[in-house]
Amino acid sequence: MTNALVWLRRDLRLADQPALARAAQTAERLAPVYIHAPAETRPTVGAASCWWLHHSLAALDAELASAGSRLCLDTGPSAERLCHWAQVSDAAVVYCTAIAEPWARQQEAAVAEALAAIGVRLEVLADGLLTDPSAVRNRSGTPYRAFTPFWRSVRAQLDPPRPAPPPALPGLPEAIPEPQPLETLGLLPRIRWDEKLAPCWQPGAAGAQQRLERFLDGAGPAYGERRDFPAQPGTSRLSPHLHFGEISIRAVWHAVRDAQQMQPAAADALDTFLAELGWREFAYHLLWQQPELHRTPIDERFSRFPWREDPDGALLDAWRRGATGIPLVDAGMRELWATGWMHNRVRMVVGSFLVKNLRLPWQHGEAHFRDTLVDWDLASNSMGWQWVSGCGADAAPYFRIFNPVRQGERFDPDGDYVRHWVPEVAGLPKSHIHQPWAAPADARARCGLHLGRDYPEPLVDLATSRKEALAAFHALG
Numbered sequence: 087m088t089n090a091l092v093w094l095r096r097d098l099r100l101a102d103q104p105a106l107a108r109a110a111q112t113a114e115r116l117a118p119v120y121i122h123a124p125a126e127t128r129p130t131v132g133a134a135s136c137w138w139l140h141h142s143l144a145a146l147d148a149e150l151a152s153a154g155s156r157l158c159l160d161t162g163p164s165a166e167r168l169c170h171w172a173q174v175s176d177a178a179v180v181y182c183t184a185i186a187e188p189w190a191r192q193q194e195a196a197v198a199e200a201l202a203a204i205g206v207r208l209e210v211l212a213d214g215l216l217t218d219p220s221a222v223r224n225r226s227g228t229p230y231r232a233f234t235p236f237w238r239s240v241r242a243q244l245d246p247p248r249p250a251p252p253p254a255l256p257g258l259p260e261a262i263p264e265p266q267p268l269e270t271l272g273l274l275p276r277i278r279w280d281e282k283l284a285p286c287w288q289p290g291a292a293g294a295q296q297r298l299e300r301f302l303d304g305a306g307p308a309y310g311e312r313r314d315f316p317a318q319p320g321t322s323r324l325s326p327h328l329h330f331g332e333i334s335i336r337a338v339w340h341a342v343r344d345a346q347q348m349q350p351a352a353a354d355a356l357d358t359f360l361a362e363l364g365w366r367e368f369a370y371h372l373l374w375q376q377p378e379l380h381r382t383p384i385d386e387r388f389s390r391f392p393w394r395e396d397p398d399g400a401l402l403d404a405w406r407r408g409a410t411g412i413p414l415v416d417a418g419m420r421e422l423w424a425t426g427w428m429h430n431r432v433r434m435v436v437g438s439f440l441v442k443n444l445r446l447p448w449q450h451g452e453a454h455f456r457d458t459l460v461d462w463d464l465a466s467n468s469m470g471w472q473w474v475s476g477c478g479a480d481a482a483p484y485f486r487i488f489n490p491v492r493q494g495e496r497f498d499p500d501g502d503y504v505r506h507w508v509p510e511v512a513g514l515p516k517s518h519i520h521q522p523w524a525a526p527a528d529a530r531a532r533c534g535l536h537l538g539r540d541y542p543e544p545l546v547d548l549a550t551s552r553k554e555a556l557a558a559f560h561a562l563g
């Protein structure tokens with residue numbers, strides 16, 4: 087038996103972790119190493135994700151300590167530092183799990199080459215997804231461009247292995263150096279805006295497991311009906327945990343399948359949930375085909391789209407701050423700022439408003455979400471933005487423009503979500519809460535709301551901006 091390293095990446099857990107499991111079977115001594123290498127990720131990871139990563143690494147270190155090991159932290163370049171760790175650990179092999187993102191594949195290739203030069207082997211294992219995004223093909227042998235046939239075909243064949251328990255870990259190699267303290271990675275912001283995130287989340291494997299159990303015991307069986315209502319806790323909020331690999335996708339899959347067996351009445355609702363996991367798979371399938379998915383529209387016509395001029399950035403700034411004067415849009419943007427997460431229905435509404443009513447480039451929205459979402463994920467975020475913009479594969483057509491007032495009336499019928507995040511309009515009755523500008527003056531006066539002073543007038547007229555967007559779209563030909 088020889089010594090080994092496990093290079094931890096987007097797989098920050100002990101249970102059902104293929105790299106750790108393989109190393110535990112084969113190595114006499116084992117060093118779990120995390121290399122922080124922000125210069126190697128493309129595009130740059132945002133501040134909210136960095137906050138999450140800091141706490142996730144702390145949780146992983148504690149998990150490793152309780153298994154008799156510890157996390158060896160270091161700062162990149164990854165190839166150089168892994169060579170160093172392999173040498174000081176006397177390791178013959180480095181195990182890691184794959185990340186299906188373009189920059190990560192380059193990183194793996196560079197690491198493999200550097201390790202090979204010192205006689206160490208890199209073994210990359212599949213993880214993170216239920217499918218191989220490079221391998222799924224339709225009957226004509228080409229990648230899928232639409233979700234429904236993709237999922238129909240994938241779902242029929244899916245049979246992921248049952249999740250494995252955490253392995254018994256070999257001890258650390260004798261001569262390894264002291265790890266770098268977590269704080270020195272600089273993942274936490276200097277201005278402590280992040281304190282508001284802490285009460286909302288528990289990064290790490292234990293938090294992930296809790297979220298899954300709470301979902302299956304609570305909202306899961308009603309997922310089909312409740313998942314679109316942002317005031318209700320109708321979804322799992324597993325997205326950041328899945329992104330960082332704090333829970334394996336196979337564990338989620340099997341927990342849901344088991345729940346379907348136990349509660350046949352909930353089977354359809356939970357099938358809808360499994361299809362959402364399918365959207366995540368599809369996003370990676372698209373990213374594999376289009377490595378520049380976060381900035382290049384799949385529908386090339388949109389490269390010529392006549393976006394609105396916003397020379398001083400005032401429109402974009404109002405959208406980012408949740409000060410557009412459209413309550414559902416502002417509620418979503420404020421939820422994002424306060425919690426690092428936004429409900430999926432509202433992501434679609436704020437996205438449509440940015441791209442179609444404000445007519446600003448979707449890439450601005452992609453970049454803002456990248457900076458502020460704790461669940462930011464290159465594949466899902468890029469696909470989501472291309473979808474709302476009508477320029478992606480399987481996109482909602484451009485002319486399907488979400489009306490944020492109608493969306494509010496339908497999915498936040500009592501106005502509870504808006505009342506929570508936009509207290510300025512909370513006194514309005516539900517009949518006017520989604521369009522305060524249309525409320526009779528006395529209804530506004532009764533709750534002391536003075537538009538333009540307490541809460542903005544709408545940044546744009548919804549009907550006019552819709553017409554302008556459609557005209558711009560038709561001009562594309």
Ligand SMILES: Cc1cc2nc3c(=O)[nH]c(=O)nc-3n(C[C@H](O)[C@H](O)[C@H](O)COP(=O)(O)OP(=O)(O)OC[C@H]3O[C@@H](n4cnc5c(N)ncnc54)[C@H](O)[C@@H]3O)c2cc1C
Nearest residue numbers: 321322323324325362363365366430461462463466467470
């Ligand atoms: C403009 C836009 C940007 C988005 N950016 C991201 C992002 O950066 N990261 C991200 O994880 N999701 C993104 N999504 C998808 C979706 O909004 C989130 O996955 C979901 O809101 C996460 O909440 P949840 O875990 O409670 O979801 P649930 O409803 O509980 O769904 C379970 C899991 O399925 C996956 N999932 C659900 N919906 C989608 C979807 N439409 N696309 C891909 N995966 C999905 C997620 O992993 C999620 O955790 C985006 C959607 C839009 C419209």
